[in-house]
Amino acid sequence: MRDYAQAFDGFSYDDAVARQLHGSQEAMNACVECCDRHALPGRIALFWEGRDGNSRSWTFTELQALSAQFAGFLKAQGVQPGDRVAGLLPRNAELLVTILGTWRAGAVYQPLFTAFGPKAIEHRLNASGAKVVVTDGANRPKLDDVDGCPAIVTVAGDKGRGLVRGDFSFWAELERQPASFEPVPRRGDDPFLMMFTSGTTGPAKPLLVPLKAIAAFAGYMSDAVDLRAEDAFWNLADPGWAYGLYYAVTGPLALGHPTTFYDGPFTVESTCRVIRKYGITNLAGSPTAYRLLIAAGEAVSGPLRGRLRAVSSAGEPLNPEVIRWFASELGVTIHDHYGQTELGMVLCNHHALAHPVRMGAAGFASPGHRVVVVDDEQRELPPGRPGTLALDLKRSPMCWFGGYHGTPTSGFAGGYYLTGDSAELNDDGSISFIGRADDVITTSGYRVGPFDVESALIEHPAVVEAAVIGKPDPERTELIKAFVVLDPQYRAAPELAEALRQHVRKRLAAHAYPREIEFVVELPKTPSGKVQRFILRNQEVARAREAAAA
Known part of the structure; x- marks a missing residue:
């Protein structure tokens, strides 16, 4: 385990890019970073488990070819580098093909959570100006009520189930394209994701995630999640949201590590089954999921005791009883991590870095970030005084957020990015999350x-x-x-x-x-x-x- 202080010594963004990424700032492609350079014979990229017990795996080499076919289809439809392609898909291989193929074409992937209704979908598609939306038969009816819907590609079921007249058929279109497509080079500041984050005074706001953020995502996987080559990794989060897209797709694949998808709703039974079947040793998710596991008691602690090596939690603060239960009943350390859609994860109790762990604290700044607590005049506060959690932009080389797309923000002031969350600095240098300073509901x-x-x-x-x-x-x-x-x-x-x-x-x-x-x-x-x-x-x-x- 590396010492926390040593992780910051001599840290620079350029070093991080060289360490984490294959390309340079002037010629990058997310599909190359997350697929092509790991396409070695037999190397697995995805373990997929269906709700009915069916399962399959895909190699990086298979996804490389399929992403090339999807990129060819996008080019044939006039999609240009920088254009948006939306995905309204469950956790399946088609989702990964859509994401990787969009990146290969130099376009920008936009996630749509499958629980969204037509109103939420319509706002996001119109705000992004998406040229194509990919969906499946189960979610296709939602697009009927979307005004100004772009071209629709449908993953049809047996005998074309779910395919509507005028739709493109996902697999049929891929079969028409060659299995080779030269990745389109982009710059590190060019976007590869378009995300939406909820606000309190208006509709969800769009933001563009630049390619250079991949280095920060990979760093989180290495330092906070402690993803090792021998780990079997599963992030429970849905890729329709930031934590799932950043750290169940981009982060692990950028490290050449397989990810795991379970295509079904969360249940205690399915979670235990997947962990046991795939030998999961490194787990990430939200406190809500972990509380449901705890409520099941011996039904979980019996079959899972001693199986997990590291567990990470994000989305909301961990209750102390969750930490204690995982240690006593499962024999594993669970660590709290804090972040935002705008930032990724920036404040963590790191599994791979040695530092004090204070019960109830969100942890320490991720390498490449300086996280502080400031007052209303952006003056940094000493330990014990609550204020606003903020990033010192001049000393946070891994911070990639530059503002919302087409929407002004008051979040930048005095050389800091103000998260809008309340926090308190502790004597040991860790930071404790107090609560939201705005009206967003968790x-x-x-x-x-x-x-x-x-x-x-x-x-x-x-x-x-x-x-x-x-x-x-x-x-x-x-x-x-x-x-x-x-x-x-x-x-x-x-x-x-x-x-x-x-x-x-x-x-x-x-x-x-x-x-x-x-x-x-x-x-x-x-x-x-x-x-x-x-x-x-x-x-x-x-x-x-x-x-x-x-």
Whole structure:
């Protein structure tokens, strides 16, 4: 294990690129980094497990050929370097082919989470200007309600199931293309991913991830996850989100390491089965998944005890009891990691670096980043004083975020990037996460912008106004609660609340609907008419305290 301090000695971005990447800043291609240079005979890139027990593996060499065919198809459709290609796909080989083929063509991959409804999909496709969207039969109907939908490529099922007239058939189109396509060279500052991150005062904001970020992603896999050549690795996160796309796809493949996909919903049974079947030794996921494993008790600790070497957690802070349970019942260390879509993971308890581990702390800055706590005037704070978590940009050579695409941001000030999260520096140099400084809701490891949920609610004819908050919840961290002002023609009733829940679930996403709805006469607002969500949150906290006291 390397010493933490030594990992920073003489660190420079150019050294990191030379160490982590094959290409140079002037001629890079993400498909080369994550596929071609690892295409040795028999070298596995993907282990795939279906929900029905079917399984298969794909080598880097197979994905190299398939990505070339997909890149050829994109070029035939007029897709140019820098254009966006969206994927609305579950965790399967077609998803990897789409991602790698998009990169090979010099284009930019845009993920769409499969639980999104038409409204969320439409916003992202229109904002990105995607030229092509790839989907499967199960998700294809959502695109029928998307205005301005680009060309659709469908992975059809048996006998063409799910293929709509006018769609391109994924495998049929690939078969028409040669299995060779010269990777398009790009610069390190050119984008290879377009992501969307939830906000509080508007729809999800787009941001472009440059090719040079691959070095930071690979560094996280090496230093924080401690991914070793002998490990069997599984990241539970869906590649429709940043943690899954950065660290279940890009990071491990950039190191030439196989990744694992389970094409099915999370269950305790399937998780134990995959870990045992593939001999998983290095696991990554969210606290929500880990809490569900803990709730199963001996059904998990019995079959999994001693099987895992390292476990990493991201998306929300780890509770101390989770850390203790993994150590006592599974005999493995679980470490907390902090990051954002805009940054990747920048504050970690590193499995591969020797440093003190403080219970409840998010850890230490990742090599190549300087993470600090500042006050409202961007003055760095000493230990024990809460403030805003920030990155010192001049001393963070691995920080790649330069702002949102086409959207201004106030996140850059005084030479720092302000994360919008509250934190506190500890005496040992570690940093403890306190909470979100804005209204973004963290539920079951997902970040949900209240504006999106409110917008979906207001589309319903019964709703005049809506305000959405995160209500503290021991299992999900927060659950989504909506306060709704009804049109006078409608009456508050449990049946209407359920109809609103299902409306949002269908229009937005399966994870982003309000599990609780309270009908109110009016919403608290500022004189200028802005809804004051913090009053509603404080109200919920007060109610919880009263209930506990009773």
